[in-house]
Amino acid sequence: MSVLAAAALVAAAAPAPELPPPAASTFTPDTPLSERVVAYQIEARLDTEKKTLEATETLTYRNRTGRPLDLFAFHLYLNAFQPQSTFMREVRQGSPDFEWKEKYRGSIEVTRLEVVGQGDLTGKMEFIQPDDGNPDDRTVFQVRLPRPVPHGGEVQFKIAFRAQLPEVLARTGYKRDFFMVGQWFPKVGVWWRGAWNCHQFHRNTEFFADFGTYDVKVTLPQGTVVGATGVEVGRQPNPDGTQTLAFRAEDVHDFVWTADPSFRVVEDSFTGGLGPVKIRLLMQPGHLAQAPRYLQALQGTLRLYDRWFGPYPYTQITVVDPPHGGFGAGGMEYPMLITASTTWWMPAGLLLPEIVVEHEFGHQYWYGMVATNEFEDAWLDEGINAYVETKVMAALYGEETSVLNLWGMTAGDARLSRLQYRAVPDTDPMTRSAYEFMSGGAYGTVTYAKTATVLRTLESLIGEETLRRALQTYFQRYRFTHPTEEDFLRTVEEVSGQNLGWFFDQAVRGTHVLDYQVRTLRSDRADWHEENPPEEKKGETLFRSFVVVHRKGDFIFPVEVEVKFDNGETVREHWDGRDRWVRF
Numbered sequence: 001m002s003v004l005a006a007a008a009l010v011a012a013a014a015p016a017p018e019l020p021p022p023a024a025s026t027f028t029p030d031t032p033l034s035e036r037v038v039a040y041q042i043e044a045r046l047d048t049e050k051k052t053l054e055a056t057e058t059l060t061y062r063n064r065t066g067r068p069l070d071l072f073a074f075h076l077y078l079n080a081f082q083p084q085s086t087f088m089r090e091v092r093q094g095s096p097d098f099e100w101k102e103k104y105r106g107s108i109e110v111t112r113l114e115v116v117g118q119g120d121l122t123g124k125m126e127f128i129q130p131d132d133g134n135p136d137d138r139t140v141f142q143v144r145l146p147r148p149v150p151h152g153g154e155v156q157f158k159i160a161f162r163a164q165l166p167e168v169l170a171r172t173g174y175k176r177d178f179f180m181v182g183q184w185f186p187k188v189g190v191w192w193r194g195a196w197n198c199h200q201f202h203r204n205t206e207f208f209a210d211f212g213t214y215d216v217k218v219t220l221p222q223g224t225v226v227g228a229t230g231v232e233v234g235r236q237p238n239p240d241g242t243q244t245l246a247f248r249a250e251d252v253h254d255f256v257w258t259a260d261p262s263f264r265v266v267e268d269s270f271t272g273g274l275g276p277v278k279i280r281l282l283m284q285p286g287h288l289a290q291a292p293r294y295l296q297a298l299q300g301t302l303r304l305y306d307r308w309f310g311p312y313p314y315t316q317i318t319v320v321d322p323p324h325g326g327f328g329a330g331g332m333e334y335p336m337l338i339t340a341s342t343t344w345w346m347p348a349g350l351l352l353p354e355i356v357v358e359h360e361f362g363h364q365y366w367y368g369m370v371a372t373n374e375f376e377d378a379w380l381d382e383g384i385n386a387y388v389e390t391k392v393m394a395a396l397y398g399e400e401t402s403v404l405n406l407w408g409m410t411a412g413d414a415r416l417s418r419l420q421y422r423a424v425p426d427t428d429p430m431t432r433s434a435y436e437f438m439s440g441g442a443y444g445t446v447t448y449a450k451t452a453t454v455l456r457t458l459e460s461l462i463g464e465e466t467l468r469r470a471l472q473t474y475f476q477r478y479r480f481t482h483p484t485e486e487d488f489l490r491t492v493e494e495v496s497g498q499n500l501g502w503f504f505d506q507a508v509r510g511t512h513v514l515d516y517q518v519r520t521l522r523s524d525r526a527d528w529h530e531e532n533p534p535e536e537k538k539g540e541t542l543f544r545s546f547v548v549v550h551r552k553g554d555f556i557f558p559v560e561v562e563v564k565f566d567n568g569e570t571v572r573e574h575w576d577g578r579d580r581w582v583r584f
Contacts, residue, residue, distance in 0.1 A: 032250070032251060033211075033250075033251040033313060033479075033480050034211035034212070034251040034480035034481075035064060035210075035211060035480070036062070036211060036212045036213060036250075036251070037061065037062050037064055037210035037211060037212055038059060038060065038061055038062070038188060038209075038210050038211070038212030038213075039059070039060040039062075039212050039213045039214075039215075040057060040058070040059055040185070040212065040213070040214045040215070040216070040255065041057070041058040041059075041215045041216075042055060042056070042057045042058075042185055042214070042215075042216045042217070042255070043055060043056050043216075043217045043219075044184075044185075044216070044217070044218050044219070045218075045219040045220070045242075046179065046181075046218065046219065046220040046259065048177065048179075048220065048221055048224075051164065051165045051174050051179075052162065052163065052164055052165065053161075053162065053163040053165070053181070053184065054162050055160070055161055055162070055163070055185065056158070056159070056160050056161075057157075057158075057159040057160075057161065057185055057186060058156060058157070058158050058159075059156070059157040059159065059186075059188060060154055060155075060156050061149070061154065061155050061156075061157070061188060062153075062154050063149045063150065063151050063152060063153050063154070063155070064151070064152075064191075065151060065191045066151050067151055068148035068149060068150050068151060069145075069148055069149045069155075069191070070144055070145045070146075070147070070148035070149070071142060071143075071144050071145075071196070072142065072143055072144075072145070072155075072157075072188060072189075072196070073128070073140060073141070073142045073188070073189040073196035073198035074140070074141055074142070074143075074186045074187060074188050074189065074198070075139060075140060075183075075186070075187045075188075075189065075198060075201070076108045076110070076138060076139055076140065076141060076186060077108075077139060077172075077183035077184075077187070077201050078106045078107055078108040078163050078164075078165075078166075078172070078183065078184060079106075079107055079108055079137075079138040079139045079201075080106070080139050080201040081104055081105055081106030081107070081166040081169070081173075082105065082106075082107065082136070082138070083100050083105075084134075084136035084137075085134075085136060085137050085138070085139065085201075086129070086131070086132055086134045086137040086139070086200050086201070086202060087137075087139070087170075087200075087201050087202060087203055088100065089134070090202055090203035090204070090435075090440075091203050094203060094439060094440040094441075103166070103167040104166045104167060104169050105164065105166055106163070106164055106165055106166035106172070106173065107163065107164045108161055108162070108163040108164075108184070108185075108186070109161060109162050109163075110122065110125065110141075110159060110160070110161045110186060111160045111161060111162060112158075112159065112160040113125060113143060113157065113158075113159050114157070114158045114159075115145055115155060115156070115157055115158075116155075116156040116157075116158065118145055118146050118147060119146070121143050121145070124143050124144060125141050125142075125143050126141060126142050126143070127140065127141050128140050128141065128142050129200060130198070130199065130200065131199055131200045131202070131435060132200065134200075137200050139200045139201040140189075140198050140199070140200055142196070142198075157188075159186050161185070161186060163184055165179065165181065165184075168180060168322075168326050168328040168329045169328050170203075170328055171183070171328065171329060171332050172184065172329070173328070173329070175322070175323055175325045175326035175329075176323065176325075177260055177261055177262065178258075178259075178260040178262070178322065178323045178326050178329075179258060179259045179260065180256075180258050180320070180322065180326070180329035180339065181256065181257050181258065181259070182254075182256040182332070182334060183201075183207065183254075183256075184256075185255075187209060187254075188209075188210070189208075189209075190208055190209060190210050190373075190482070192208075192373070192482070197373065197375070197376075199375040199435070200435075202375075202434065202435035203435075203440060204378075204434045204435055204437065204440055204443045205374065205375050205378075205434045205435050206367075206374040206375075206378065206381075206434070207254065207374055207375075208371070208372075208373045208374050208375055208482075209253040209254055209371075210253060211251055211252065211253050211371065211480055212251075212252075212253070213248075213249065213250050213251075214229065214230060214247070214248070214249040214252065214255040215246070215247075215248055216228065216230070216246070216247045216249075216255055216257070217234075217244055217245070217246045217247075218244070218245050218247070218257055218259075219238070219242050219243070219244045220242060220243065220245075220259055221241060221242055221243070221261075222237060222238075222241055222242060222243045223261050224243070224259045224260065224261050225259070225260060225261065225262075225263035225265060225282060226245050226257060226258070226259045227257065227258045227259075227263075227280065227282045227318045227320055227337060228245075228247045228249075228255070228256065228257035228258070228318070228337065229247065229249045229252060229254065229255045229256050229257070229334055229335050229336045229337050230247040230248050230249025230250075230252070230255070230316075230336060231247065231248060231249070231315060231316050232245060232246070232247055233246050233247065233248045234246035249335065249336065251313075251480060252335035252336065252368070253335065253368075253371055254334055254335055255334075255335070256334040256335075256337055258282065258320050258337075258339075260282070260323070262284060262285055262323070263282040263283065263284070264282075264283045264284070264285055264288055265280065265281070265282060265283075266280075266281040266283055266288070266291045266295070267279065267280055267281070268281075268295050268299070270298075270299050270302045270303070272302060272303075272306040272311045272312055273306050273310070273311030274311040274312070274313055275315075276315070277302065277312055277314070277315060277316065277317060278315060278316040278317075279295065279298060279299070279316075279317055279319070280316060280317070280318045280319070281294055281295070281318075281319045281321065282318065282319065282320050282321060283321045284321050284322070284323050284324075286324075286344045287321050287342055287343075287344060289344075290342050290344075290346060290353060293342075293348075293353050293354060294319055294321070294340060294342075294353060294357050296354075297353070297354035297357040297358050297396070298317070298319065298357050298358075298361060300358075300392070300395075300396045301357070301358045301361050301362065301392055301396075302317075302361070304391075304392050304395060304396075305361075305362070305365060305392075308388075308468055308471075308472060309365060309471060309472050309475045309476070310472065310475055310476055310479075312364065313369075314335075314336050314364075316336060317336060317337070317338070317361065317364070318336065318337040318338070319337075319338055319339075319340050319357065320337065320338070320339045320340065321339075321340050321341075321342065322339060322340075322341065324343075327341055330356070331356050331359075331360060332360065333360045333361075333363030333364070333367055333368070335364070335368045336364070336368075338357070338360035338361055338363070338364075339360065340353060340356050340357050340360065341353065341356050342356075347406055349404065349405045349406030349407070350403075350404060350406055351393070351397060351402060351403055351404070351405070352403075354393070354396075354397065355389065355393060355402075355403065355413065358389055358392050358393060358396075359385060359386070359389050362385040362388055362389060362392070363381065363385055365385075365475060365479075366380070366381045366382075366384050366385045366388075366475075367381040367385070369475070369479040369480060370474070370475055370478050370479055370481075370483060371480070371481070371482050372482065372483055372484070373482065373484075374434065375433060375434055375435070376433045376434070377431070377484065377485055378434040378443075378447045379430040379431070379446070379447050379451045379508075380483070380484075380485065380488060382447045382448050382451070383430065383447055383448060383450070383451020383452060383454075383455070384451065384455070384471070384488075386417065386448045386449070386451060386452040387451065387452040387455035387456065388471070389413060389452070390402075390412075390413045390414040390417060390452055390456070393412075393413045394412065394413065394414065398412070399412050399414070400412040400415070402414075403416055414452070414456060417448070417449045417452040417453055417456075418449070418453050418456075420445055420448075420449035421445060421446075421449040421450045421452075421453045423445065424441065424442055424445040424446070425450075425511075425513045426511040426512075426513050427439075427442040427445075427446065427511065428442050428443075428446050428511065429446075429508070429509050429510055429511055430446055430447070430450060430451055430454070430507075430508050430509075431485060431508060431509055432446075434447070454507045454508065455467065457507070457514065457557075458492070458500075458503065458507075461500075461503065462492075462496040462498060462500075463496075466495060466496050467492070467496075469495050470491055470492045470494075470495040470496065473491055473494075473495050474487070474488055474491045474492075477491065485508070489504050489508070502556075503557075506555050506556070506557075507555070512553065512554045512555035513552075513553035513554060513555055514553050514555035514557055515551075515552040515553035515555070516549060516550070516551055516552065516553070516557075516559055516577065517549070517550045517551075517552050518547060518548075518549055518550075518561075519548045519549065519550035519581065520546070520547065520548035521547050521548075522545065522546055522547075523543045523544070523545040524543060524544050524545075525542070525543055525544075545563070545565075546583055546584060547561060547563060547583070547584050548581055548582070548583050549561055549575065549581060549582050549584075550580065550581045551577060551579070551580050551581065556576075556577050556578050557577050558574070558575070558576050558577050559574075559575055559577050560572055560573065560574050560575070561573045561575060561584060563584075
């Protein structure tokens with residue numbers, strides 16, 4: 001016999017115990033879904049010519065910390081768009097060719113901060129830089145109250161502010177008459193592990209906030225189409241040619257809105273486990289022909305998330321299609337609203353619009369409801385979401401055609417994630433804070449591609465259905481809270497019935513590289529013969545075959561080696577993967 005081929009190394013999977021599925025959803029329309037620590041009431045007026053906002057904000061904060069609070073920390077994210085902010089310094093560091101232009105300038109200024117019953121504290125505001133000490137960074141301020149707020153008590157802040165929107169560079173801003181107004185108001189931090197978690201705004205970081213309610217009124221020119229977090233609850237034309245739109249959102253941790261007189265509205269619906277969900281697309285006129293692609297991807301994703309993890313609990317989801325030149329606002333997630341991305345010429349076989357819609361909707365679960373700390377544990381949102389993206393895209397469009405299926409060329413989402421990870425396999429652990437990675441490229445590769453690949457490997461180890469039940473349990477157990485790395489890893493171990501510390505230490509907390517190689521594969525003519533062979537084997541040439549497998553990386557992982565022979569016979573050998581090499 002001669003050896004035909006040695007198959008790929010296969011993860012050694014252990015059988016998972018039978019566990020009952022997580023409890024069915026207990027959501028009811030009249031029951032608050034979250035603790036509702038905050039309640040925001042904001043009224044804002046947009047000047048479409050000057051690209052500015054004038055606004056007032058009333059924030060009611062409910063102290064659930066277990067201790068009195070007299071110090072409060074707030075984000076002022078729009079101040080990141082200043083030439084010497086930490087955000088812009090990191091942009092220049094990662095992109096040396098980036099040229100600052102005045103049109104990118106954005107700002108937010110608190111003109112008055114009053115605490116009800118404690119007076120005007122505007123003069124007590126103090127800018128702080130907890131991450132890097134950059135005195136030019138004004139994305140975080142703190143204020144100390146004359147009297148502390150007891151545990152179980154409430155405090156009400158009345159804030160007046162004005163904001164200058166930048167031309168859209170990263171997430172928020174304007175492009176001509178298009179406005180994407182995100183991270184635009186003074187936003188209180190999160191009391192987290194005995195202190196305020198209120199990081200500066202960095203190039204790679206996203207956001208972290210408490211759940212609550214938002215009542216927002218926006219005044220802007222009549223004829224402008226508006227989309228927002230929540231649902232529209234009122235609309236009023238004004239004598240000066242403006243209109244005021246009112247929105248209400250419950251059990252969310254952010255509020256974003258968009259406006260453009262060019263938007264074309266396309267509406268549809270999806271019926272899930274909690275009833276109908278209104279789908280609202282805000283399309284650019286030149287992209288209307290691609291609205292069915294957005295709808296197909298979104299409805300398919302809603303269906304699979306509903307089946308795999310649990311129902312989407314809100315009554316609406318809005319998809320925003322940015323204009324040409326406004327792509328910096330695309331590919332972003334906010335509660336009940338996502339931004340997509342496409343061009344008029346996008347061929348049907350290039351599934352980038354579908355991937356963006358699927359990915360950003362997935363954040364409604366892993367960022368929107370399972371509200372982990374994106375500053376410090378970005379992989380728990382972006383990485384889990386990237387893994388589920390590969391599963392959803394494969395289910396909807398095919399494992400090997402979920403990114404590209406054009407002119408005979410194909411590419412799958414999971415394979416591309418794996419290739420991206422292999423380019424930068426060992427720079428940073430997944431658990432590193434988003435602003436501490438070696439580079440922006442390392443952050444993206446590790447947080448998205450490595451995490452997706454690690455979870456694919458874990459899937460091979462414990463089984464696809466077991467990992468899916470672990471994710472379902474994690475979602476249903478920790479939705480509308482702020483879970484941690486330990487919560488997720490403990491849930492996976494509980495559902496799988498396995499001690500996986502050895503895997504997590506290497507894959508999640510470490511930078512170990514998992515790389516096993518078929519080093520040698522030989523089949524030599526034997527110098528001996530079988531005495532008295534069976535009649536059918538008489539005259540047959542005998543071969544001695546062996547294979548050497550080499551552990552090139554420092555990640556130790558059990559593998560199975562499968563060898564196929566040209567007569568159809570298959571031999572599979574198990575190896576614990578610990579030594580540097582093994583011969584079979």
